[in-house]
Amino acid sequence: MSSDMIMELVRLILYLVGFLAFALLNAAYLTLVERKVPSWFQLRPGPIEVGPWGLLQPVADGIKLLGKQILTPQGADLIMFKLAPVMVVVPGVLCLVTIPFSEMIVPRNFNLGLLMIFAFGAFGVFAILLGGWASNNKYSSIAAARVVAQNIAYEIPMLLVVISLVFVTRTFNLHTIVEQQMGGFWHWNVLNLKASIMMPIAFLIYFICMLAETNRAPFDMVEAESELVAGAFTEYSGMGFGLFFVAEYLNIMVGCCVGTILFLGGWDCPFGLLPGLHWFLIKMYVLCFAVIWVRWSFPRTQFYGLLNLSWKILIPFALVNLLLTAFMLKLFH
Amino acid sequence: MKILPLKSKFEAIAVRGTPAPVVGAEAGAPVPLVNETPHATKGIDLDVTVSAERVVEAVKILDEANWMLEAITGVDWLAERQFEVVYDFTHVDSGERVTVRVRISRDKPELPTISHIYGGANWHERETHDFFGIIFLGHPQLIPLLLPEDARFHPLRKDFTA
Amino acid sequence: MSIDAQSVLNETFVLNLGPQHPATHGVLRIKLTMDGEYIVDAEPVIGYGHRMHEKMGENRSYAKFLPNTGRIDYVAALFNGHGYVGAVERLAGITVPERAEYIRVITSELNRVASHLLWLGAFLVDLGGFTPLLYCFDDREQILDLLESVTGARLTFCYYRFGGVCNDIDDDFVAGTRSFITRLRSRMPMYDAFVTKNIIFRKRVEGIGLISAETCRKYGATGPVIRGSGVSYDVRKVEPYSVYLKFNFDIPSFTECDCMARYKVRIEEMVQSMRIIEQALDSLPAGPIMAEKVPRTLKLAKGDCYYNVESARGSFGVRVVSDGSENAYRLKLRSPCFSNMSLFRECSAGMLLPDALALLGSFDLVIPDIDR
């Protein structure tokens, strides 16, 4: 075995451990943020008693969920029922593999990174569909059907926006995409008006679609608490539910990472100074905060309103954006 | 005044048929069947007593004059071996109230339903059936409403013991 | 074997909503027959909160039933007390001193505001927005503080007595009420911006859950439901009780007949209630708070009477039938929620499930008030 291969193996293991830990810790602490941030909006302290500032709250939740009995409802499809929570977490973790957190910290830098993220991102829906269907519960089945319709509807404008962006960047490599945007916020794709004057709108469409794709309020059809009890997760107990919970926050993280990379210049500093990991994290967490902010400010959309938004507003705008980008590229470059 | 035009119509149907005697009345004394009562002390403007077979007719008069159904309830007059069924109507414009009373025998507690005239009577009649066991003939779904599905008792009867 | 396409398309299934379901505000159960997400038939099954109030009214003396009134419609408990006390007073011929009537009006209207605030929060939770609930509770707590200082309870008030009220209000209460009104007035624009102007909220409620005035009449629906259908029926105006005749206030009604209309009615009612409270505080007369010579154990004359009040949910009526003994012979509680709920089956047919839940939320249901 050559030393190169050993180095590669060590690197792999380090990244594997490091990123799994990072991803899961992030997901766990996003749940705390999800409880702390609204408590500030809502004139209350939020979790403060469990550890300093409630910092041990996710730990307590996690250990508790691990210690819960796992119930399988009568008539459930056993294999699918147990498989679904695993299936929903794995794509989330896998997506993180290609994400460049800074110039140096990239677990796997390869050419089709963006494609891979969307390929795996679409995978999570199957898990929810399977979980909802396998639960043998009417609420779960309804929620699962809704989620599929919703994800199909929002995948399209999202991909249209991303394709228009790929026109500009001419690559699927996330590392390269960020490098093209270096040198201050006026180089970022969100303000890349030279490529398409609709870029800010494209970013907005991306953000809305991301909310819908990750099943976040106001598009949280998957859990629709006041309508469908707990939606597709109604029958899941203990860590089965915990994994769905973790996956939700993992997906948010992936979505925010991709948004940061595609539109907000990745690890680039807005003023062209000291680029690095910290800028990436700041941008990502600001986006995460926005996601949580939206959730606690809006009621849930009606299911048909949600589809109308996608098919009648977002997709036409995304198409116009695509055509405009193509047209302008042809014209100016 | 929305009750004035009603009064003569009620009088026309109240004298037909034979309403059961009213509690508190002296035996043999004539009981006015259509009574104007002071709102301030009774809360009721017109107190009508009709017989069981005339109740649908009486309710139709009110329906045509756009009165609103407020409640239907029963009273168990154990001493007289009678049930009294009380229909309360009010008018949204004037706030007046008409009460239609029907007396039926406790041994054969049956009277026709009005749920086909007033949709809201459906639940009120079911509730009255729950509490008193009064059977509303022609009711589409006379099953327990407030009591458990398998309840076979009628708690507001005065001879009820748990 | 051929598949009958029509029968596949018309396949319905039964969805059991409740008795424990987040949208039903308690223990309501609705048996839904669904065609996909469309409701074919919605049969409410009630009685899960039946607490035998009418039986208890017959079993115990008039005064001993008073605490029960706080537990019929516990969100707007004072109205039940007002209705019951009013009915007994009417039958017994007790005249209530003016100050007591004013205090009754002030406290009831405060309770109405508290009830509508709770509804506003709960309605938004039905629609999936959680934060307004906490703002509403924040305001509601201020009212509860005020009411607690005079009634001694936070929720299930038992404050009215035959012939008056049990505690006099003091200057602190008056000052506190005034400052609360100022506070709520200043917060109304926030609710407006946060809820009324919220585009998702508007999409969820506008044109949803249409109820015609005729349906309201047939089913006896009152309160904000009938006022949202364009009929300005309010017991305080058409059948004035207590001292409501002395105050200047409007009855809001909207002709859109949808959930938005009922929402606007309640918001406007809060404003009107604040107007009434201010007028009552301004003209609060001095004097006793209890009628003289009300016996400890009431024995009413034979006969019956009806008394109704405008509760936060509609017309709450009490029929007392007396046979001359210490207990009521029959006590009928006409609850507004019962009648409002009974039209759900007719109105929800053909609706989508989330819309039907918006309609359900717009009724402002309190389940033990339906079941009594």
Place this chain on the structure above:
Amino acid sequence: MEKQVEVPPGLIHFAMLDDVLNMARANSLWPMTFGLACCAIEMMATGASRFDMARFGCEVFRPSPRQSDLMIVSGTISRKMAPAVVTLYDQMPEPKWVLAMGNCAISGGPFKFPGQYGIVEGVDKLIPVDVYVPGCPPRPEALIEGILTLEEKLRGKRCFPTVEAR
């Protein structure tokens, strides 16, 4: 009278693990969204801004019994509702706890009278109860105290000061 069965002490002890598990459980009691009557409103008030159950990590009201640890029986249990309450309890995964909130859930409260036909006189006739919180309805402070008492039961010691200690 039921026979007292003596439980033999376990052969292997996982004391540390048990402690950690119980500590986690005590600090993450997720109640079920399950309101029965008046007390449910006070339960909502406990979760709202002024009292804020979230401080102790127990504000995550789960609508599905499968994901909840704590059943707050908040109100009168009518005989019609009783089977549903038992079903809900059975649907909750172990370990689970029950908090009887209010007099109705404790004993039938004000609705208990000779000849009553409609209510179950106390939820402990149906399911085992861990903590009783009296009151009609109990104030939010009382409910929080009930939850802290449950935490005390779980951990074997009290972590928050009591009123007397102050």
